[in-house]
Amino acid sequence: MKRKGFxxxxxxxxxxxxxxxxxxxxxxxxxxxxxxxxxxTFQESGIRRMTDIFTEExxxxxDIQLVAWDEYWTRLAAGAQGGELPDVFWMHSNEFQRxxxxxxxxDLTDFINDSELVNLNYFYPxxxxxxxxxxxxxxxxxxxxxxxxxxxxxxxxxxxxxxPSDDWTWDDMLEAAVLLTDTTNGIYGFAWNIDNAQDGxxxxxHSYGGYIINEDRTRSGYDNPNTIEGMRFIERLLDxxxxxxxEVLSENNTTALFQSETIAMTTFxxxxxxxxxxxxxxxxxxxxxxxxxxxxxNRASIYNGLGWAASANGNNxxxxxxxxxxxxxxxxxxxxxxxxxxxxxxDGASVNWVNSVPEFNLQAHLNMLDYIVMFPYSRNTLVxxxxxxxxxxxxxxxxxxxxxxLLEIAEEMNAILADE
Numbered sequence: 001m002k003r004k005g006f007x008x009x010x011x012x013x014x015x016x017x018x019x020x021x022x023x024x025x026x027x028x029x030x031x032x033x034x035x036x037x038x039x040x041t042f043q044e045s046g047i048r049r050m051t052d053i054f055t056e057e058x059x060x061x062x063d064i065q066l067v068a069w070d071e072y073w074t075r076l077a078a079g080a081q082g083g084e085l086p087d088v089f090w091m092h093s094n095e096f097q098r099x100x101x102x103x104x105x106x107d108l109t110d111f112i113n114d115s116e117l118v119n120l121n122y123f124y125p126x127x128x129x130x131x132x133x134x135x136x137x138x139x140x141x142x143x144x145x146x147x148x149x150x151x152x153x154x155x156x157x158x159x160x161x162x163x164p165s166d167d168w169t170w171d172d173m174l175e176a177a178v179l180l181t182d183t184t185n186g187i188y189g190f191a192w193n194i195d196n197a198q199d200g201x202x203x204x205x206h207s208y209g210g211y212i213i214n215e216d217r218t219r220s221g222y223d224n225p226n227t228i229e230g231m232r233f234i235e236r237l238l239d240x241x242x243x244x245x246x247e248v249l250s251e252n253n254t255t256a257l258f259q260s261e262t263i264a265m266t267t268f269x270x271x272x273x274x275x276x277x278x279x280x281x282x283x284x285x286x287x288x289x290x291x292x293x294x295x296x297x298n299r300a301s302i303y304n305g306l307g308w309a310a311s312a313n314g315n316n317x318x319x320x321x322x323x324x325x326x327x328x329x330x331x332x333x334x335x336x337x338x339x340x341x342x343x344x345x346x347d348g349a350s351v352n353w354v355n356s357v358p359e360f361n362l363q364a365h366l367n368m369l370d371y372i373v374m375f376p377y378s379r380n381t382l383v384x385x386x387x388x389x390x391x392x393x394x395x396x397x398x399x400x401x402x403x404x405x406l407l408e409i410a411e412e413m414n415a416i417l418a419d420e
């Protein structure tokens with residue numbers, strides 16, 4: 001994907017300052033208070049700094065409501081049913097089409113067309129399309145993410161194994177994982193988050209040339225020969241005994257295992273950076289490399305992006321739009337990356353994000369933008385993704401061959417997609 005030069009981004013930034021200087025004062029007498037709901041504690045500080053600027057320039061106060069991911073969608077669904085959604089909130093690809101189809105989200109199309117601060121042409125087009133429903137735009141992209149290989153340098157050094165390089169293949173990763181595994185001392189060479197395919201096997205599948213769902217989102221790719229070939233790597237991981245048991249992985253996710261130095265390697269999304277920046281052990285020992293390649297030389301990073309959305313029936317829709325417009329401006333997209341909140345949703349605006357936590361090699365995550373593949377989604381993403389994870393449990397347990405399970409997943413997923 002071609003990126004805009006940094007000079008171009010700086011020119012856009014200058015333009016946004018000029019526009020804000022011309023328009024930012026025309027609502028100085030507003031007394032609206034907006035509610036903003038989000039789920040990531042580690043982004044709160046940066047988001048709050050941005051909303052403080054918004055309040056200072058517009059007079060509109062913002063009440064940030066932090067709700068943990070596990071409760072977020074329950075709260076949002078309850079608010080939708082009761083007609084009391086937050087004014088502004090984060091939207092995710094798993095849920096977007098259901099909310100848009102039920103007319104719960106504010107249609108931003110005309111606001112965007114009239115805006116001098118937001119230009120959707122600057123954003124990653126896949127994320128823009130993600131939040132477009134029936135030709136109308138219902139959210140402004142907030143960010144993008146990539147997946148990379150994280151590892152513990154201390155464990156590698158103790159085992160006398162060379163740390164990952166950017167030319168590693170998945171076979172190289174497995175070979176190193178075997179050497180690093182020391183079950184006597186409770187150390188495993190590798191682990192995957194069995195509950196989150198985006199930072200796990202989705203990347204493996206696409207590097208092998210497979211796919212999860214076809215481009216028009218009508219058929220599953222789990223029965224594709226390349227998908228099956230890629231997923232056979234899971235059986236190789238299990239046969240090599242380099243991963244903790246399913247019981248351990250179910251009770252302790254890879255985040256906890258990596259922080260406790262139980263696993264030497266795993267794959268994480270860039271959204272974990274700020275959380276890990278609070279861990280002194282990881283600041284000292286964590287390394288980051290690009291994801292390995294498949295035997296065909298391909299590598300892939302499944303990417304996604306949140307969206308800024310607003311309630312269609314809110315009491316402050318004009319003010320809610322002003323906040324969303326503010327977050328979607330080049331000025332704030334650059335600030336988000338500079339503060340280390342997340343990478344920017346504007347193509348080329350994350351150059352300073354790599355310096356936000358200098359202890360980590362964040363350039364590896366930025367480099368993975370050259371290999372991004374859009375996160376698979378449809379109207380009922382959660383239905384077929386949960387089904388596939390449930391069926392894959394038998395693979396993780398070594399009870400059924402992966403080929404057989406994938407064919408079953410494809411059949412059930414096709415039935416789900418046919419009903420959408």
